[in-house]
Amino acid sequence: MMSVKPTKVIRWNVRCTDNGHNAVTYVLAGDSYGRLLGRTAKNELAEFNSWEASDVYEEIEEFVQHLLGRDHGTSDCFRRILGAVCDPAPSGELYDFTGKVWCPICGSPNVEYGPDEPPVFETIALTQVELSKWGQLTSKSLKRGMIKEALSRVRKA
Numbered sequence: 001m002m003s004v005k006p007t008k009v010i011r012w013n014v015r016c017t018d019n020g021h022n023a024v025t026y027v028l029a030g031d032s033y034g035r036l037l038g039r040t041a042k043n044e045l046a047e048f049n050s051w052e053a054s055d056v057y058e059e060i061e062e063f064v065q066h067l068l069g070r071d072h073g074t075s076d077c078f079r080r081i082l083g084a085v086c087d088p089a090p091s092g093e094l095y096d097f098t099g100k101v102w103c104p105i106c107g108s109p110n111v112e113y114g115p116d117e118p119p120v121f122e123t124i125a126l127t128q129v130e131l132s133k134w135g136q137l138t139s140k141s142l143k144r145g146m147i148k149e150a151l152s153r154v155r156k157a
């Protein structure tokens with residue numbers, strides 16, 4: 001069951017340097033502290049709200065800190081593994097929470113992007129990420145294993 005929330009966003013123009021496509025995508029507007037926008041190469045967007053999912057957020061954060069052996073400077077790693085913890089997008093791709101932008105038309109990573117001047121605000125129906133996969137992990141060790149695997153993939157990339 002997918003939940004969708006009206007969300008204030010800033011429109012970004014994306015120009016594809018490979019194929020000359022012009023398209024738009026969005027980033028979160030306003031106070032986005034604790035909120036992360038996930039994106040796929042197919043321009044599927046979803047929000048992870050660490051306030052609303054605070055127990056999951058704290059749980060993942062704790063595993064990441066423990067596995068990395070430090071309790072600060074871990075937010076970058078958190079962003080990079082979050083997609084593996086969340087349910088995939090409708091296309092089957094995992095969301096990327098690092099702020100990476102692809103061409104919304106062909107999925108090329110070779111893009112130039114940014115807001116209009118002045119920025120254009122819109123309200124869109126934004127999907128909220130689902131965490132059913134994570135919720136089905138019944139023990140701490142299964143959860144730890146999932147984070148560990150996601151971290152090792154990040155480190156190789």
Ligand SMILES: [Zn+2]
Pocket residue numbers: 016018019020021103104105106107108
């Ligand atoms: Zn393109």
